[in-house]
Every structure is written in structure tokens, then in C-alpha cells.
Amino acid sequence: MAAVSGMRERIRPGFSRPRLPRKAGFLVGSGFIVALLAISYFVPTPYPPNATDANQTFVPPGAAHWLGTDNIGRDVLSRVMAAARTDLPLAILGTAAALAIGIPLGLVASTRSRAAGLIMRCLDMLQAFPLLILAIVLVALAGSNIYNIIPAIALIGGPTCIRLVRSAALSIRESRFAEASYAMGSTTSEVMRRHILPNVAPNIVAQASLIVAGGLIVVSALSFLGIGIKPPTASWGAMLSDGRDAALIGYWWVAVIPGVLIFLAVLSFNLIADGIEGALHGD
Amino acid sequence: MSQQPLGGSTIKDGPANAQVAGRSISLSFPSRVSWYAEHRQLINYCLKRLAFIPLGVFIIVTVCFALVNLVPVNPGRQILGDLATTEAIDAINRRLGFDLPISDRYVVYMKRLAAGDLGTSFYTGASVRDDIARLLPRTLELTLPALVLAFIFGLFLGWLTARTPVRLSGRLAKGVYTVLQATPEYVSAVLLILILFSQLHWAAAPLGRMGIGDVPPKPVTGFLYIDAILGGRFELLPIMLNHAILPTIVLVLGISPLFARISRSNFREAMSSGHVEFARASGLPRRQVFGYVLRSARAPLVTVLGLGFAGAIGGAAIIESIFSWGGIGQWAVTAMQTLDLVQVQGFVLLTATTSLVVYLLIDIVVAALDPRISYGRS
Amino acid sequence: MVTDTPLLSVSDLYVSFPTPRGVVHALNGVSLEVHAGKLVGVIGETGCGKSVTARSVLGILRPPGRIDSGSIRFQGEELLEMSERALAKVRGAQIGFIPQDPIAALDPILRIEDQFANVLRAHRPISRKRCRDLARVALERAGIAGPDRVLRGYAHQLSGGMAQRVVIAIATILDPTLVIADEPTTGLDVTIQRQILDLIAQRFRTEKRTLLLVTHDLGVVAEYCDEIFVMYAGKVVESGAVQRVFGRPSHPYTRLLIESVELRRFDTGEERPSGLLDLVNYARGCPYASRCPLADDRSRSEAPEIRELDGRMVACHHAEEVLAGAAPRS
Numbered sequence: 006m007a008a009v010s011g012m013r014e015r016i017r018p019g020f021s022r023p024r025l026p027r028k029a030g031f032l033v034g035s036g037f038i039v040a041l042l043a044i045s046y047f048v049p050t051p052y053p054p055n056a057t058d059a060n061q062t063f064v065p066p067g068a069a070h071w072l073g074t075d076n077i078g079r080d081v082l083s084r085v086m087a088a089a090r091t092d093l094p095l096a097i098l099g100t101a102a103a104l105a106i107g108i109p110l111g112l113v114a115s116t117r118s119r120a121a122g123l124i125m126r127c128l129d130m131l132q133a134f135p136l137l138i139l140a141i142v143l144v145a146l147a148g149s150n151i152y153n154i155i156p157a158i159a160l161i162g163g164p165t166c167i168r169l170v171r172s173a174a175l176s177i178r179e180s181r182f183a184e185a186s187y188a189m190g191s192t193t194s195e196v197m198r199r200h201i202l203p204n205v206a207p208n209i210v211a212q213a214s215l216i217v218a219g220g221l222i223v224v225s226a227l228s229f230l231g232i233g234i235k236p237p238t239a240s241w242g243a244m245l246s247d248g249r250d251a252a253l254i255g256y257w258w259v260a261v262i263p264g265v266l267i268f269l270a271v272l273s274f275n276l277i278a279d280g281i282e283g284a285l286h287g288d
Numbered sequence: 289m290s291q292q293p294l295g296g297s298t299i300k301d302g303p304a305n306a307q308v309a310g311r312s313i314s315l316s317f318p319s320r321v322s323w324y325a326e327h328r329q330l331i332n333y334c335l336k337r338l339a340f341i342p343l344g345v346f347i348i349v350t351v352c353f354a355l356v357n358l359v360p361v362n363p364g365r366q367i368l369g370d371l372a373t374t375e376a377i378d379a380i381n382r383r384l385g386f387d388l389p390i391s392d393r394y395v396v397y398m399k400r401l402a403a404g405d406l407g408t409s410f411y412t413g414a415s416v417r418d419d420i421a422r423l424l425p426r427t428l429e430l431t432l433p434a435l436v437l438a439f440i441f442g443l444f445l446g447w448l449t450a451r452t453p454v455r456l457s458g459r460l461a462k463g464v465y466t467v468l469q470a471t472p473e474y475v476s477a478v479l480l481i482l483i484l485f486s487q488l489h490w491a492a493a494p495l496g497r498m499g500i501g502d503v504p505p506k507p508v509t510g511f512l513y514i515d516a517i518l519g520g521r522f523e524l525l526p527i528m529l530n531h532a533i534l535p536t537i538v539l540v541l542g543i544s545p546l547f548a549r550i551s552r553s554n555f556r557e558a559m560s561s562g563h564v565e566f567a568r569a570s571g572l573p574r575r576q577v578f579g580y581v582l583r584s585a586r587a588p589l590v591t592v593l594g595l596g597f598a599g600a601i602g603g604a605a606i607i608e609s610i611f612s613w614g615g616i617g618q619w620a621v622t623a624m625q626t627l628d629l630v631q632v633q634g635f636v637l638l639t640a641t642t643s644l645v646v647y648l649l650i651d652i653v654v655a656a657l658d659p660r661i662s663y664g665r666s
Numbered sequence: 667m668v669t670d671t672p673l674l675s676v677s678d679l680y681v682s683f684p685t686p687r688g689v690v691h692a693l694n695g696v697s698l699e700v701h702a703g704k705l706v707g708v709i710g711e712t713g714c715g716k717s718v719t720a721r722s723v724l725g726i727l728r729p730p731g732r733i734d735s736g737s738i739r740f741q742g743e744e745l746l747e748m749s750e751r752a753l754a755k756v757r758g759a760q761i762g763f764i765p766q767d768p769i770a771a772l773d774p775i776l777r778i779e780d781q782f783a784n785v786l787r788a789h790r791p792i793s794r795k796r797c798r799d800l801a802r803v804a805l806e807r808a809g810i811a812g813p814d815r816v817l818r819g820y821a822h823q824l825s826g827g828m829a830q831r832v833v834i835a836i837a838t839i840l841d842p843t844l845v846i847a848d849e850p851t852t853g854l855d856v857t858i859q860r861q862i863l864d865l866i867a868q869r870f871r872t873e874k875r876t877l878l879l880v881t882h883d884l885g886v887v888a889e890y891c892d893e894i895f896v897m898y899a900g901k902v903v904e905s906g907a908v909q910r911v912f913g914r915p916s917h918p919y920t921r922l923l924i925e926s927v928e929l930r931r932f933d934t935g936e937e938r939p940s941g942l943l944d945l946v947n948y949a950r951g952c953p954y955a956s957r958c959p960l961a962d963d964r965s966r967s968e969a970p971e972i973r974e975l976d977g978r979m980v981a982c983h984h985a986e987e988v989l990a991g992a993a994p995r996s
Contacts, residue, residue, distance in 0.1 A: 130344070130347055130348075130351075133344070133348060133640050134348075134643070135599060135602040135603070135636075135639045135640070135643070137602075139355070139636065141624055142636060143355070145627060146627070146632075226606060230621060232625060242474070245478055248478070249478050249610070252478060252482040252486055253481070254486070255487075257482055260479075264478055267472060267475050268472075268475055271470040271471075272466070275470050276466075560728060562767050563770060563773040563821075565765065565771070566771035566772070566833070567773070567785075568726050568754075568757070569757055569765070570762075570763065570785045570837070571754050571755060571758025571785070573751065574750060576784065580773060583773070583776075584773075584775070659774070659822070660774060
């Protein structure tokens with residue numbers, strides 16, 4: 006299917022066309038997240054996020070309220086910024102927990118020990134359960150402390166992390182240079198530290214970004230359903246849910262703004278992961 | 289052995305030459321080898337996997353129990369809130385059987401399960417098993433068509449991205465995929481309701497399967513579509529389909545990225561594989577080459593489709609809730625919100641067991657499709 | 667030299683691969699001619715473009731490869747102007763292909779007889795039963811005893827040598843005039859290699875079929891081929907009858923190849939150590955200049971044109987010198 010495209014300049018400096026969208030996506034994604042974090046943590050909200058005002062309900066986006074107000078007069082922009090301070094740290098901490106469990110377990114699972122077999126069996130069994138439901142159930146049962154969401158995210162992100170670390174570690178463990186290293190007398194843990202981890206690290210970072218995205222979806226789903234994160238704590242999912250009824254009557258900004266933010270945040274983390282993978286594999 | 293050249297004369301001249309050394313050709317392979325012997329490997333594989341089911345079910349059942357009973361929780365306080373009296377809380381805990389030690393609770397639980405009793409709802413007293421039997425078909429009426437449509441759409445997207453990643457169609461498909469993958473279902477649900485219902489008035493209100501004034505058909509099978517037909521209530525069908533459009537679209541948009549991703553990577557791999565290249569080099573038309581690509585990818589595609597089936601029950605729970613679909617998913621969400629532990633337990637049990645069985649079926653089908661597993665080395 | 671119209675004529679072919687790390691210029695003006703009935707070899711080291719050339723003829727370049735310019739004429743028709751559909755008719759029926767890895771070339775999920783049938787029925791309306799008969803004969807001619815079992819079986823049940831015989835059978839079953847073989851024996855056991863090559867050479871000579879054999883194995887070319895094209899860095903550097911080119915090479919690279927296989931030393935200087943072929947930063951001048959002991963300023967600034975010398979074609983500023991020093995001195 007190659008077409009003859011006529012004579013063209015054959016001596017040309019390397020033009021990396023396929024790489025461009027990946028790199029752009031990575032920059033846009035990380036830029037957005039950094040900006041989001043910076044704004045939500047360092048920029049004061051125009052109004053107190055939980056301050057209600059019965060006279061100012063459903064004000065459309067305008068000069069006084071840049072993103073409008075909701076059904077009880079709270080400023081949407083302020084709430085959205087405050088929600089970022091709730092949702093993002095939860096997702097990130099949950100991911101950290103997933104990594105803290107996943108990396109060591111994944112490394113162990115790549116050995117030939119009995120522990121490895123046990124871990125993989127457990128993972129297989131875990132696969133039978135609908136993990137999102139499981140997470141929701143756990144959080145619902147464990148009560149209103151929002152930090153309970155963290156182990157829930159770890160539960161969802163952990164298995165993927167373990168599998169990834171295990172397969173990467175396996176491929177390196179069985180590679181030639183690991184063989185050579187063993188032959189020169191290194192111990193298992195030395196090989197792990199010096200060879201396996203550095204080579205696996207970029208994959209883990211990409212995967213971590215994906216877990217954060219997933220964690221964000223879980224956090225928002227939970228707050229959407231009213232589980233775990235209770236009002237009046239601001240959370241994008243809760244705002245979305247509040248806005249749902251308003252949307253039916255035509256007040257679109259109450260739901261659209263948090264919805265768009267969830268989308269943008271998840272997209273950013275996806276793009277970051279994509280960019281890292283792209284750099285690793287050269288498309 | 290025939291000395292005649294295999295060249296043009298054999299093919300161009302027609303029937304005269306279909307002879308080798310004067311013998312007429314017939315299928316000489318001995319078909320007396322029994323089907324069982326030929327498929328020995330496959331049968332062994334199936335049996336091995338089937339043997340795992342009892343253990344798997346046992347583990348699931350135990351984990352379900354642990355889930356609800358080991359989480360450090362006081363269901364009584366949870367349900368009644370912090371302001372309730374100690375007696376009320378204790379009363380509830382007694383009703384739920386939480387005053388018994390764990391081992392006793394476990395025994396009671398296992399005994400009930402063996403008898404097929406999944407417990408009764410704490411709030412409504414309705415049998416969990418009955419609820420499931422009644423509501424499960426309604427969920428399937430939503431998720432199964434959505435799954436099929438998502439599969440087709442996802443495959444199409446994946447094929448576009450794999451075939452021409454640089455041209456417009458490929459890039460567009462990749463863009464659609466990226467956007468869809470970043471949009472959680474509840475977000476797209478709310479946005480679509482806003483746009484298609486509130487603003488444009490194209491779609492029906494997200495208030496259930498039929499209009500508010502419509503009378504549902506007599507429940508026979510539990511599948512509303514079938515019940516409507518059986519009851520002669522044909523006028524309900526367009527109404528129900530109308531109400532199904534939005535939730536189905538939301539589900540399709542949510543599920544298809546997975547299919548797109550799997551199909552894209554497998555198509556790409558297949559397109560640059562040796563046998564597809566050889567097929568092209570042998571002059572097979574493009575359509576047939578695509579058939580080769582599709583066939584190469586069929587194992588992972590079947591697997592992921594199966595995974596979709598496994599998740600068909602629980603995966604649409606939030607959507608059902610948003611659209612008041614009235615299926616088992618909505619029932620489960622309400623149970624989780626109100627902490628009806630028995631119902632929650634029943635739901636997890638249902639989804640986990642279904643997944644187990646479906647995974648087994650997937651494994652068997654994939655093994656049967658792959659001659660390397662079902663035939664092994666000759 | 668008598669020149670009848672060549673069966674296949676590649677002229678000035680330029681092929682490039684845009685990759686994330688830069689554009690790889692795989693072919694930089696490749697020209698070659700294959701005459702009917704000959705067994706022609708294309709030889710060179712990894713990356714020289716011999717496989718790319720073969721695949722360009724068939725139009726099965728691996729993406730992201732693209733043909734930038736040039737001409738490929740087969741039996742008088744310009745292949746590069748053909749639509750994909752027309753090209754598909756030529757493939758298999760008039761130009762056959764024998765790839766490198768035979769087991770990978772066969773579909774793991776289809777029975778062998780179905781793979782024959784698909785190829786046959788793509789070109790002619792033949793019943794499946796007839797296809798099986800034709801396939802049986804083809805397998806026997808490829809040296810497989812007990813073809814029925816093979817036909818009912820799958821690719822993974824075959825050894826490498828048997829698989830290659832099956833592939834050869836499929837490649838020749840429609841009686842193509844030209845067959846392109848891309849390293850058909852690399853990866854097979856040495857004894858099997860010989861059998862396969864003997865099979866190909868013997869059958870092709872009997873059936874008067876033309877072969878374009880791509881390989882890096884000098885010995886194979888020396889033994890089985892009539893003519894040879896030596897490639898380096900995407901260009902043909904020397905070509906001609908095998909005895910002439912190998913007996914008295916006129917290009918430093920050809921000389922190097924011969925030296926590395928036979929224990930012959932030629933007299934004109936040591937080769938300088940080389941790095942990997944860099945097909946991205948493609949400098950002007952002779953592509954071999956960086957390795958060539960005879961390289962001078964002219965080599966580095968001016969690319970040598972291919973010209974006739976002593977009954978063969980060569981692209982080298984110093985060809986006469988190489989030729990003179992090529993008298994074997996043990």
C-alpha cells in the first residue's frame with residue numbers, strides 16, 4: 006500500500022512525526038495537573054466553598070460568580086477548587102498505597118518461591134470479584150472516614166501493579182545480563198536493586214499515572230453515590246450528583262463544570278501515562 | 289509418483305489433470321480415529337479447569353462472608369447513626385446475628401447458602417433470592433445489547449487506529465478513543481442527559497424504562513421486552529426502546545474503549561505478523577487478509593468479550609441507578625447506600641460466582657479455538 | 667552482451683522509513699534486472715536493503731515504509747502504478763514469495779489444506795476438493811512424503827524444514843514466473859538448508875522458473891546462483907555473473923565479503939573498522955567511504971555512478987584498482 010510519491014528531498018534531518026502527539030499530550034497533561042494542584046492549593050477561593058446564599062441560587066456563570074452558583078447558592082468555582090483538594094490527594098494517596106503493596110509483592114511474585122505462587126493464585130481469585138463494587142462495599146461498610154477510600158483504591162490498583170511489576174521483573178530476571186550478574190556472584194536482592202528496579206521504574210511510573218486516573222474515577226463514583234465522602238465536603242462527584250437534577254431543569258453549569266473537570270483530570274493522567282509509554286517504546 | 293510438472297497445465301486446463309499416477313483422488317486420511325482421541329488435550333484441559341470450580345465457589349463464598357463480617361464495623365450504629373440508643377443498636381445487631389461469635393455466624397451462613405437461602409433484606413424483609421430472580425433479567429436487557437454494540441463499535445475504532453495510524457481516519461479514531469477512555473460513565477450519563485434530554489428533547493426522560501403513566505406488562509419471564517410481547521402489549525415496545533437509548537449509549541461509550549484498545553494492539557500485531565504478510569504476498573485480496581487478521585486476534589477478543597459478560601451484571605450498577613432502570617444494579621446501589629448488608633452480600637456473591645463461571649467458559653472456548661492447545665504436538 | 671527484455675527491472679528505487687528517531691533511507695537508488703530463467707542472488711549485510719528491495723517488488727513493505735520514487739517493471743508492466751487489487755492478482759500467480767520464517771508464515775489456526783485452498787481460490791475458481799488434490803501434488807513435489815497428514819494438520823505440528831517445504835509448495839502452486847525468496851534458509855538447520863536449497867534450485871531449473879534469492883550467505887550464492895547483485899547501504903555496488911564477480915571482484919566491499927568467507931587475501935590495504943550502517947544521516951559521496959581503504963576526497967564528495975567494467979556493473983571510483991589487485995595470491 007505504499008504509494009509512489011514522487012521525488013522528494015531524500016536527505017532530511019530526522020523528523021519525528023509520530024512522536025509529536027505523544028510528547029504534546031504528556032506536556033499538556035502534566036501541565037494541567039500541576040496547574041490544577043497549584044491553583045487549588047495556593048490560590049484562595051473567591052468565596053468560602055461551603056457558604057450558602059439563599060438569594061443567589063442558580064446564578065449563571067458571570068462576573069460575580071465566574072462559574073455560577075448551585076442550588077443552595079454556593080459558588081461553583083470555589084467548590085470546584087476545594088474539591089480538587091479532596092479528590093486529588095485521595096487518588097494520589099491511594100495510588101501510593103497501591104504501589105507500596107504492589108511493587109514489593111510484584112517483585113516477590115517474580116521469583117520462583119512458593120510465596121510467588123500463592124500471590125498469583127490470590128490475584129486470580131481476586132479477578133473474579135467486581136473490584137469497583139468491592140471497593141464501594143468496603144467504603145460503605147467502613148464508615149464515613151474518607152481516608153477509608155485509600156485502601157479501596159489500593160485494592161483496585163494493586164493487582165494491576167503486581168502483574169505489571171511481576172512481568173517486567175520476570176523478563177529482566179530471565180534476561181542475559183541478569184544471568185551474567187548472577188554468574189558473577191550477585192545475590193537476588195542485589196540483582197533486583199541494581200538491574201530490575203531501574204529498568205522497571207519507567208513502566209511503574211506510567212502505570213502509577215493510570216492508577217491515579219482510576220483512583221480519581223473511583224473517588225468521584227463514591228462521592229457521586231454519596232458513599233464515603235459525605236456532604237458538605239466538596240467533591241467533584243458529589244457536585245455532579247447535585248447538579249444532575251438541576252440539569253434536568255436547564256441549569257447546566259452545576260453539573261457540567263465538575264463533570265468536565267473530572268474528565269480533564271482523568272484525561273491528563275492518561276496522557277501522562279501515554280507519554281511515558283511512548284517515550285519508552287518509540288511508538 | 290507423477291512426473292507431470294505442476295505448472296500451468298494442471299490448473300489452466302481443467303478437470304483432465306486431477307489425477308496422480310492414475311489414481312483417483314479421495315480423502316485417504318483414516319477417519320476412524322475417534323473424536324475423543326483427537327481432542328484429548330482439550331478434554332484434559334477442560335476437566336482440569338472444571339475441577340477448580342468447587343474450590344473457587346468455596347473461596348468466593350468465604351470471602352463474601354469475610355467482607356461483610358470482618359470489616360471492623362458496627363452495623364447497628366452504622367444503620368441507626370450515632371445518636372441511637374445502645375439498646376436499639378444492640379437489638380439490630382442481634383437481629384442481624386452480629387452478637388454471635390464469628391465462627392457461629394459462619395456456620396449459619398454456610399448452612400443457609402447450602403439450602404439456597406441468600407437471606408432477607410434487613411429493611412424490606414424481601415428474600416434476596418427472589419429479588420435477584422426478579423431483577424436480574426432487567427439488568428441483562430440493558431447490558432447484553434450494550435455489550436454487543438460496544439464490541440462492534442470498539443472493534444471498528446481499534447481497526448481504524450491499527451490500519452492507518454497516520455491518516456485522518458486513524459487519528460480521529462484514536463482521538464475518540466482517548467476521549468472516551470477518560471470519561472467515566474456517570475459523567476457521560478449526566479452530560480448526555482443534559483444535552484439530549486434537557487436541551488434538545490431528543491431522548492426520553494431518565495425516569496425508568498417507560499413513561500410515568502405507562503402500565504408495565506404482566507411479569508412472566510422477568511424480561512420486560514418478552515413480557516410485553518407475550519402479553520400483547522406491543523405499544524410498549526417503542527416506548528421502552530426509546531427509554532433504553534440513552535443508558536445504552538452511555539454504556540456503549542463506557543465499555544467500547546476497552547474493546548478498542550485490545551483490538552488495536554492485536555490487529556497491529558497481526559498485521560505485521562508472518563502469516564498475514566505471506567497471505568498478502570500470495571495474492572489474497574484485502575478483504576480476506578483482514579479476515580486473517582481478525583482470526584488471529586479472535587482469542588484475545590473472545591477473552592475480553594467474555595470479561596465484558598462477566599462484568600455485565602455489576603458493571604452497569606451506577607448507570608442503572610442514574611436512569612432508574614430497575615435492575616439488580618440499581619437494587620445493589622441502593623443496598624450499598626442504605627447499608628442493607630444482606631443484600632450487599634447477596635450481590636457480591638452473585639457477581640463473583642457469575643464471573644467465575646464465565647471465566648471458565650472463556651478459557652474453554654479460547655482453548656478450543658486454538659489448535660495448539662486442543663491438538664498439541666502430533 | 668546480449669540483452670533481451672528482463673523479466674523484472676527495478677530502476678532507481680528509493681525507499682524510506684519514517685520512524686520516531688528519524689527517517690531511515692533504506693534504498694537509495696537501487697537498480698537491478700532479472701532475466702527469465704536465471705537464478706539471481708542479492709547479497710549484502712544486515713541493513714543493506716536487500717529484503718526491502720524484495721518486498722518493494724511485491725508491494726509488501728512493512729509499515730511505515732514507503733516507496734518514494736523509482737520504477738519496478740515486471741513483464742513490461744509498471745508495478746508501482748498498479749492498484750492494490752491488480753497487484754494482488756499478480757502476487758502469488760505471477761510472482762511468488764518464500765519468506766524467511768516458514769512456521770510464522772503459516773497461519774497457526776488454519777489447517778494446511780485450507781491455507782492452500784485460500785491461495786488457490788483467491789486466483790481461480792477451483793473447488794475445495796480439487797484444491798486438496800493440487801495441494802497434495804504440490805507437497806509431493808516439494809519432497810513431503812505422506813502429504814495427507816500434513817494437509818489435515820496445523821503449522822505447529824511441522825518441523826522447520828517441513829514447514830519451508832509447505833511454504834515453497836504454496837508459493838509455487840500457481841506456477842508463478844518469478845519467485846522471490848527472502849533468506850529462505852536462515853534459521854533452519856544446516857543440513858536442512860542444503861536440502862531446501864537443492865530442492866529449490868533443481869525444481870526451478872527444471873521448471874524454468876526465475877528466482878530472486880535474497881541472502882547474506884555468500885556460499886549459497888556462489889553455489890546456486892547465476893548472477894549476483896551486491897548491495898551496500900541501500901545501493902547496488904556491484905553486479906554481474908557470479909563467477910566473474912566472485913572470481914575477480916572490482917568493488918572493495920565485494921572483496922571484503924569474499925575475504926571473510928574464503929581464506930583469500932587481496933592485496934590492497936586493510937579495511938578500517940566500521941560502525942553500524944547509519945541510514946539516517948546519509949552523507950553525500952560513496953556510502954562505503956567510511957570503511958574503504960581506498961577512500962579519498964573524491965569518494966567522500968562524489969557518489970560513484972554504476973558503470974560497466976570487465977563484463978559486470980560496478981559503482982566505485984577505484985574499481986580498476988580493485989580489479990587489478992584481485993588476482994588471487996593465495
